[in-house]
Amino acid sequence: MMTPQVITPQQMQQILQQQVLTPQQLQVLLQQQQALMLQQQQLQEFYKKQQEQLQLQLLQQQHAGKQPKEPQQQQVATQQLAFQQQLLQMQQLQQQHLLSLQRQGLLTIQPGQPTLPLQPLAQGMIPTELQQLWKEVTSSHTAEEAASNNHSSLDLSTTCVSSSAPSKTSLIINPHASTNGQLSVHTPKRESLSHEEHSHSHPLYGHGVCKWPGCEAVCEDFQSFLKHLNSEHALDDRSTAQCRVQMQVVQQLELQLAKDKERLQAMMTHLHVKSTEPKATPQPLNLVSSVTLSKTASEASPQSLPHTPTTPTAPITPVTQGPSVITTTSMHNVGPIRRRYSDKYNVPISSADIAQNQEFYKNAEVRPPFTYASLIRQAILESPEKQLTLNEIYNWFTRMFAYFRRNAATWKNAVRHNLSLHKCFVRVENVKGAVWTVDELEFQKRRPQKISGNPSLIKNIQTSHTYCTPLNAALQASMAENSIPLYTTASMGNPTLGNLANAMREELNGAMEHTNSNGSDSSPGRSPMQAMFRCL
DNA sequence: ACAATTGTAAACACCT
């Protein structure tokens, strides 16, 4: 049941580790994954039935004055043990599969965060949850206790996500700890994760650093982490807001990931069928939005945003660009996006994210993946007069990004430094003092410098627009399909988002220019699929 | 290897 009939995990891994995947191999892998998903679903249904059965028996046992029906009980226990082993095997298999995909760049999964991509496959049940559920069922806890535990955690999430009016009381607090609000938030978690605490493993603690979104406080040991958690991340407005943001982010990402997976599969199937066709322009564009968004989905999770440059991502060796196919690699070069941090800190790199996660950046202390120059320009352009004093620029930064509510001396110095350094920022003497404006021409000059020396630049600037429109359309379509407010709904009522969207278009233009110049030496012999996987 | 870009830190001058 568990052992794949088509191919073993080892074989699958071998195939996935190869640099080039043929369409046939890919098809096999896709079928493999489908089979895995199907098996997982079947397992879960089976597991649920078993769980219900066991709970029923536990109840019967209680009512019958604890007179266990030994043979039956034994049989069920044996069955469940076997099932548990199968489930674990399945999870391992899935993880191997996902790791392989990750290694190939098909999926970008943050190390240590394997739950995100697993969730859609497991239909919302992650391994730890399954195991926890298993423990609850098999432990001495009654079914009622387990149900009440589930209920409390459910209340927390549903209330937080659905709550449109943020308030401290929107969090359902564990009734057992109503006297101390500070502890009450963490108590349910601790109860459910007590076994993990003994091994000093906590979802919010790793590598000696607090993993609370945007925190990264160094905690020497687990005890100090717990102290830090209780003192710094107590139940207050800030934590509540961050929690809500996190939930929304996760929710969106799950939705996004599911849709993009479906899309990717359809695309793969489509491309496989028509892989012999030499040129298929729409595919690369879809490829960009889909793959990029998938990548973004896995990277945008605040928990996966280590700010300390300790663990660089596993290098995906960039392969020389082949045909004029837009790849995930080329999408890294999106204009003034801070590339050094996009790799180093695993921040979201898609410029769509800044609009998509506008609220996120406002509330979570995550570094925006844009350069100071871009942000300063954005601040100035958003102002009614297209000019701001230094202090107003500061205020924009702190208003728009929670990240810039810390270390003011550092980033303010950087802002001043950028204002002075870049010619595109012009200081204008005013009656009240001085204001800063943007010289758009100078600003636009900056980007082509990056690709100067490429003779095909001028030609490509023109051709880029033909690519850019469908690309934006593809992006928009993707966002719209995923119910993510971007250009469409959000920008209508929010001029900020509209401006950011404009900035994004410009950045995408720059990226397209760059991409086209890189891909100008396309070799016609290679199929789009081959090109795609060469670039992964 | 090199230049360009970017972020960070810091020194300094000027002004209020």
Added chain:
DNA sequence: GAGGTGTTTACAATTG
């Protein structure tokens, strides 16, 4: 003198 503003230099990291 303190603090804000603006300029400049230096250095490290990253990227093409």
